[in-house]
Amino acid sequence: MSPSFSEATRARFERMLARYPDKEAAILPTLHLAQREFGHLSGEAIDYVATLLGFTPARIEGVATFYTMYNRKPVGKYHLQVCRNLSCSLMGAEHLIEHMSRKLGIKPGGTTADGTFTLSTVECLGSCGTAPVMQVNDDYHEDLTEESIDAILDGLRQEHG
């Protein structure tokens, strides 16, 4: 079935559209809405956004692929994005990434077989004073240690059931 926005998202979309002078400027916010609604930006999702805004899918695709936050492929329920830039590295990020890889049995870029976790490395998250840092979906987790990561992952696993 081809994707489409729920009524609530549709209403958000309309309100957002009214803030901009043209539909082109609404491309990034619409892609954000689409990713939130559909989980990732599949070809069908791109087509849907293109139709909504009146652009070719190629035009929308060209924008979506430029930005790292738009996931063209499915990601796990929890997307663990660990900063690997300098301040975090100085505070032990490399070891934490190895620890997470071992614990989850996946390499950065991979997703656990049950679809719960995707592990990624990212560039500076703008939170270097509380390094090492990772972003899990919308939220930052700061001052990470192996112990705090274990607690976070175990907590999320329980939530997932």
Next chain:
Amino acid sequence: MELVLTTHFGNDRYRHADTYEQLGGYAAMRKAFSMPKEEIVAEVRKANLRGRGGAGFPAGVKWGFLPKDLSRPRVLVINADEGEPGTFKDRLIMSRGPHLMIEGIVITSYALTIHNGYVYIRGEFVREAEIVQEAIDEAYAKGYLGKNILGSGYDLEVTVHRGAGAYICGEETSLLNSLEGKRGWPRVKPPFPASVGAFGLPTIVNNVETIADIPWIVTHGGEKFASLGVEKDGGTRLVCVSGPVKKPGVYELPVGISLRSILYEHAGGMQDGKALKAVIPGGSSTPVIRADEIDVGYDIDSMQKIGTMAGSGGVIVIPEGTCMVRALSVLMNFYAHESCGQCTPCREGCGWLARVLRRIENGEGREGDVELILNVCDNMMGRTICPLADAAVMPAQSFIWKFREEFDRHVRDKKCPYGNTF
């Protein structure tokens, strides 16, 4: 010590309009509405407020570049992309004192006859964008945004626009393309944003901190702000300290304070058992300095005199025991990843730098590799559409100039003396 921004950041309610107002907020806006517009701009000029986004351009001077005629509407864009590694201050302003920024937007827009503002917030800052949006909604509800603000007949719309993960979008023309719904490719300048910016309209782009300073300047006067800092660089700065110091974090300090005092008094000095090796003083794009160079004033001109920059205020502390090849390799991976690819010297050059450094770090460096890096740098510097290429070159050159023996040793011994790890 006089504080411009952070006095109430410990108060959890300060992010809300009611508390902000009880503590004196939005009084500057009322004052500004009673001032002639030119006078507001004149105060900002007197303040010697230099842009806090990294380039340090005087805000009042930039504002003067808008075309004189008002036939085309103008736009204000706030740069909240905060992507420069080592920098995490705009996040603090947005989460602890968003109304400082909003009040600054109202005053600036009023002074420059602007009716549309956009706050471009990096996509990862989901929570910060929510807090800013809530604060904007409160300001609308109080009649400080929207139509006929305070009965003055003046209208202003402000919209939050979220980025989607791209360091380059912090560069102002890339940011404008991204706001317009395009790929974040920097534009060839001229034309400068002040004449052709967002949606083809004359546009002022300012950093969050720059704009958040405006209410204080209006309240206390430009001269007072200027007097907090040094000649030609006024006010305070939010200095971000990261790395293994006792108290990493954001410190609001007078412009011109010594870097030594930032590190050893405010940030508490090095963690136990660590010694200082080097400092990247103004975000990852600024030239590294050695531990014996920190007796310098933290202001734009003093830092420039010793060959580096105060940049975006991001002080990255590097301890003894850190492999400088590895540290630079991490940074060059970053620039290679973030180059937008439009210019050959940047696209190819950043890739080369990352690859050659990786092989040196892995003990596979070849004779002449260090020279190769310096040559690649020469071919990148100043030859591109935007300054990202220079931003990669400055750390690359300075790491080699200041720590050459470490690079040579990696190549000679065919291994990393630090064991290939942090």
